[in-house]
Structure formats: structure tokens, C-alpha cells
Amino acid sequence: MRREPPKTAADYAPLAFPALMLIVFFVVPFSIMIAVSFFKRDPAGFYKPAFVFDNYARFLSAFFGEVLGFSLMLAVTVAACCIVIAFPFTYLLTRRPRRVQTLWLVGLLSVLSLSEVIIGFAWSTLLSRTAGITNLLVAIGLMDQPVALLPTFGAVLTGMVYQALPYTILVLYPALVRLDPTLTEAARTLGASPVRAFFNVTVPALRNTIVATLIMVFVFALGSYLLPQILGRPRHWTLSVLITDQAIYQSNMPFAAAMAVFLVLISLSLVGLTLLVGRRENAA
Amino acid sequence: MNMLRRLYFIAVALFLAAPLIVVAGVSVNEKQDLTFPPRGFSLAWYAQIFTDPEWRAALFHSLILAVCSAALAVLIALPLAWFLWRRIAPWANIFQVLGLAPFILPPVITALGFLSFWATLGVFGQFFTAIVSHAIFFVTLPLVTLSLGFASIDRSLVEAAATMGADDRTVARTVVLPLILPYLISGYAFAFVLSLNEYIIAYMTIGFTTETLPIKIFNALRYGYTPTMASVSVFFVAVAALVFGSIARFGDIRRLLGAMASEDN
Numbered sequence: 001m002r003r004e005p006p007k008t009a010a011d012y013a014p015l016a017f018p019a020l021m022l023i024v025f026f027v028v029p030f031s032i033m034i035a036v037s038f039f040k041r042d043p044a045g046f047y048k049p050a051f052v053f054d055n056y057a058r059f060l061s062a063f064f065g066e067v068l069g070f071s072l073m074l075a076v077t078v079a080a081c082c083i084v085i086a087f088p089f090t091y092l093l094t095r096r097p098r099r100v101q102t103l104w105l106v107g108l109l110s111v112l113s114l115s116e117v118i119i120g121f122a123w124s125t126l127l128s129r130t131a132g133i134t135n136l137l138v139a140i141g142l143m144d145q146p147v148a149l150l151p152t153f154g155a156v157l158t159g160m161v162y163q164a165l166p167y168t169i170l171v172l173y174p175a176l177v178r179l180d181p182t183l184t185e186a187a188r189t190l191g192a193s194p195v196r197a198f199f200n201v202t203v204p205a206l207r208n209t210i211v212a213t214l215i216m217v218f219v220f221a222l223g224s225y226l227l228p229q230i231l232g233r234p235r236h237w238t239l240s241v242l243i244t245d246q247a248i249y250q251s252n253m254p255f256a257a258a259m260a261v262f263l264v265l266i267s268l269s270l271v272g273l274t275l276l277v278g279r280r281e282n283a284a
Numbered sequence: 285m286n287m288l289r290r291l292y293f294i295a296v297a298l299f300l301a302a303p304l305i306v307v308a309g310v311s312v313n314e315k316q317d318l319t320f321p322p323r324g325f326s327l328a329w330y331a332q333i334f335t336d337p338e339w340r341a342a343l344f345h346s347l348i349l350a351v352c353s354a355a356l357a358v359l360i361a362l363p364l365a366w367f368l369w370r371r372i373a374p375w376a377n378i379f380q381v382l383g384l385a386p387f388i389l390p391p392v393i394t395a396l397g398f399l400s401f402w403a404t405l406g407v408f409g410q411f412f413t414a415i416v417s418h419a420i421f422f423v424t425l426p427l428v429t430l431s432l433g434f435a436s437i438d439r440s441l442v443e444a445a446a447t448m449g450a451d452d453r454t455v456a457r458t459v460v461l462p463l464i465l466p467y468l469i470s471g472y473a474f475a476f477v478l479s480l481n482e483y484i485i486a487y488m489t490i491g492f493t494t495e496t497l498p499i500k501i502f503n504a505l506r507y508g509y510t511p512t513m514a515s516v517s518v519f520f521v522a523v524a525a526l527v528f529g530s531i532a533r534f535g536d537i538r539r540l541l542g543a544m545a546s547e548d549n
Binding site: 003004005006011014015017018019021022023025026027028029030032033036085088089092098101102103105106107108109110111113114115116117118119120121122123124125126128130131132133135162165166170173174177219222223225226230240243244247248253256257260263264267268271 | 289292293296297299300302303304306307309310318319320321359360361363364366367369370371372373376379382383385386388389390391392393395396397398399400401404416417419420423477478481482483484487488498499501502505513514517520521524525528529531532537538541542
């Protein structure tokens with residue numbers, strides 16, 4: 001059966017339910033959120049309809065600037081750590097037998113699907129004084145006394161790398177598994193060591209993939225909202241945490257919505273950039 | 285070189301497994317404290333998921349939410365993916381973008397959108413709102429797996445059926461459906477597992493009236509730790525491993541994750 005353009009109303013029928021659901025439950029809520037970001041806060045209830053820029057004007061405060069700067073710095077660091085660990089790992093993984101790959105993919109998917117709550121709880125236990133990794137160091141005589149390793153910036157960073165690493169590997173996997181193996185074979189035949197072939201052939205060949213993955217992981221890390229709360233101090237809070245906090249605990253929906261709109265703009269422009277990078281790779 | 289690679293794999297595996305090992309250890313403590321290595325051995329904390337009314341209710345809510353929202357997500361994704369495969373309608377791709385968007389954006393944003401939407405409608409806090417919200421948020425997963433499934437169908441098979449006189453409906457039921465069934469099931473499974481684990485959207489839609497397991501764990505984090513949290517976490521890891529293990533066993537997980545999409549059609 002050849003693909004053909006829809007002609008009668010019946011041809012359009014299958015589209016009706018998905019289109020309705022996506023418009024009513026995604027486009028409309030999104031539009032409401034944008035509208036709310038221009039509303040006024042109502043101390044008695046949620047908000048009052050209005051058209052003011054007050055919520056956006058609050059972005060100019062030093063506090064907001066600090067939170068934004070910290071969020072971006074944290075997300076960049078997480079993305080960089082993940083790529084450095086994940087790229088060589090994924091490359092080696094795609095060179096393993098199918099069974100080994102499948103086993104790893106199942107494990108990675110299981111970790112990736114874990115709730116942020118569980119990741120936060122697991123790391124807070126691992127880094128705690130009573131049940132933590134320092135007990136192990138005491139047991140083998142490297143330390144005198146177990147200590148708590150949280151709340152610290154290191155704990156937040158570790159937790160977020162843990163959360164984003166499986167995602168990074170799974171984003172890199174398709175590109176690396178389809179990489180033409182003759183590229184490295186040629187380099188090896190010409191006398192390059194495996195490490196040299198990896199850095200001089202594989203990495204440059206996938207430069208655009210690496211950049212695109214970096215951006216994807218950056219956006220993913222921007223969305224982390226529980227780990228900074230569980231593993232860090234209030235000064236380690238990110239934009240996502242601040243949005244939740246304003247919406248739920250301070251009941252300031254308009255300000256939360258304004259920050260969310262801002263976060264969407266950052267994310268969308270970065271995702272757009274990834275698509276551009278990807279297009280250039282396909283064209284080349 | 286081989287040695288180095290093995291060490292590297294072990295290091296990554298250890299990093300990914302370490303927190304889970306500690307949580308599993310904590311979950312079998314005999315007394316109600318979180319120590320590792322565990323003191324004594326007891327499975328009482330696993331029993332408590334089912335005997336304690338609060339944990340049991342949370343488990344029940346989570347399961348209903350995941351079962352229903354994953355089903356609704358598939359119901360939205362299936363006709364959409366079919367239409368995009370069957371018809372030439374470039375403008376319909378806008379719905380594909382809409383289906384992918386909630387998953388790519390930071391989840392807080394989608395959660396906040398739903399919060400203002402349900403509050404405006406005046407049904408804020410009712411259980412069905414979480415089902416619909418999760419279905420929209422996770423529609424991406426069945427949409428991606430089903431699109432892969434449709435792309436893998438050999439069009440000559442469908443043409444043969446049509447030449448022999450089968451109408452659209454018969455072709456869909458007897459040829460297309462059996463071919464995409466594995467993709468449909470994996471799409472459902474992905475959405476199910478992620479819905480089970482999802483926190484922020486569930487919290488912002490029904491968090492004030494109902495507890496799901498992740499919400500319950502987070503609340504327990506703030507009001508004192510119990511080993512039950514650890515046993516529930518182990519339960520989550522087990523469910524995920526079981527589901528993804530079955531997908532790998534009965535389907536091709538490498539293909540689903542993009543290993544061969546280009547050369548097969």
C-alpha cells in the first residue's frame with residue numbers, strides 16, 4: 001500500500017483523538033502557564049488576572065542572578081563529566097558481543113528509570129555517616145572515624161552525574177554503534193595504537209554528536225529538582241528547585257510561571273541548536 | 285589494554301551499582317535504623333510494604349496510576365503513529381513534535397503547566413488528573429517505539445494484502461497489528477515503569493490529596509527515615525530490571541535504542 005494524502009473526512013479520523021488530547025492537555029496548559037506568568041499574585045488564593053511584567057522584572061535581582069548562574073554552571077559541569085566518562089565507555093561497549101551489550105542496556109535503562117527520589121535517598125544513605133562509604137574506609141583502616149559527606153556541592157554533583165550518566169550513554173549509543181568500523185581499522189592498519197586511533201579518528205569523526213549530546217545532557221541536568229534539595233544546602237538550589245518552591249511553598253504561581261517560561265526559552269533554544277548541529281552532520 | 289578496559293567497565297558498573305547495593309543492605313536491617321553493613325537480617329521491611337496501610341495504599345495508587353496512564357499514552361500514540369505512517373501529510377508532523385516536547389523540556393515546566401490547568405478547571409487534586417497528566421507526559425515513549433515499529437514494516441507485505449482484496453481495516457488487523465505488537469508492548473512497558481517512578485508531576489497534580497510511592501518516600505525522607513523506604517527502592521529497581529529484561533528477552537532492545545534503525549529499511 002502506497003502512502004497517500006488523506007482525502008475524505010474518514011481518512012482524518014484516526015488523528016482526531018491524539019490531536020484533541022495533545023491540544024487540550026498540552027497546548028492549553030502551556031498557554032495557561034504563559035498567561036499566568038503575566039498575572040498578579042493574590043495572597044488569598046492562587047492569582048489574579050492582570051497583565052504586568054512584575055514577575056519578569058524580578059529576574060533582575062541579584063538573588064535570581066546567583067541561582068541562574070549556579071544552575072547553568074552545575075548543568076555544564078554535569079554534562080562535561082558525563083561525556084568524559086560516557087563517550088569512551090559507550091565506544092568500548094559497542095565493540096562488545098551482543099549479549100554483553102544487551103545486559104548493559106537493561107542495567108542502564110533500569111537505573112535511568114529510577115525516581116529522583118530514590119536516587120537522592122540512595123546517595124544520601126551512601127554518603128551518610130551511619131551507613132555510608134566512609135564506614136568501609138574505616139573498616140580497612142584508611143580512616144579513623146566515619147564522617148558524613150553531605151550536604152555538599154560534591155554530593156549534589158555526584159548524584160546528578162549518577163542520574164545523567166545512563167541517559168548520556170543511551171544518547172551516544174546509536175551514533176557509536178553505527179560508526180563505520182573500517183575507520184578505526186584503517187587507522188590501526190596504518191600503525192596507530194588503539195588509544196591514538198580513538199582520539200585521532202573516532203572522536204573527530206563524531207565531533208558533532210559529542211556537541212549535540214553535551215547540549216542534551218545539559219538540558220536534562222537543568223531539569224533536576226530533587227537532588228539539589230536532598231544532597232545540598234539551600235545555596236545549591238537550582239532554577240528547577242526554585243520554581244517548585246515558589247509554586248508550592250510560597251504559593252507564588254505567577255513568579256514560578258515566569259521562571260518556567262524563561263527555562264523553556266533556554267531549553268528550546270538549546271534543543272534548536274542541537275537540531276542545527278545534527279542537520280550539518282547529515283549534510284556533511 | 286584488555287585489562288584496562290575491564291577495569292573501566294568494572295568502575296562504571298560499581299558507580300552505578302554502589303548506591304543500590306547500600307540501599308539493599310540497609311533494607312534488611314533487623315532494627316529500625318539505617319546502618320550499613322546491616323545488623324542482623326530481616327525481611328520485615330519488605331513485608332511492611334504490603335502490611336502497613338499507608339505504604340500499601342501508596343503502592344496501590346502508584347500501580348493504578350502507571351497501568352492507566354501507560355494505557356492512555358498508547359491509545360494516544362497508536363493512531364497518531366499509524367496516521368503518520370499511512371498518510372502523506374507533512375503538517376501532521378506538528379502533532380509528533382507536540383508528542384515529543386513534554387519529554388524533552390525540564391519536567392518541572394510540564395508539571396507547572398498541569399498545576400495551573402487543573403486549578404483553572406477546578407478539578408485540582410482529583411486522581412484522574414494525574415492519569416491524564418502522566419499519559420501526556422509519557423506519550424513520547426510509545427510514540428517513539430511505535431514509529432520505529434511502523435518504519436520497520438515491509439510495505440510490500442501490506443501491498444500484497446491489499447492486492448488480494450483486503451480493505452484498510454483488514455490489513456490493519458491481520459498484517460500491521462501483529463507486526464507492531466512487540467513495539468506496542470515495549471512502548472507500554474517504558475511508559476509504565478517511568479510513570480511508576482515519576483515524582484514531580486504526580487506531586488503537583490495530586491500530591492496534596494493522594495500519596496504515590498515516590499511521594500511517600502519523599503515525605504518519609506523529611507519526617508524520619510525507615511528501612512521501608514529502602515525496601516521500596518529495591519522493589520522499584522527489581523520491577524524495572526524485570527520489565528526491561530523481558531523486553532530484551534522477547535524483543536530486540538538494541539534495535540529499540542537505535543542500534544539498527546537505518547540499515548533495516
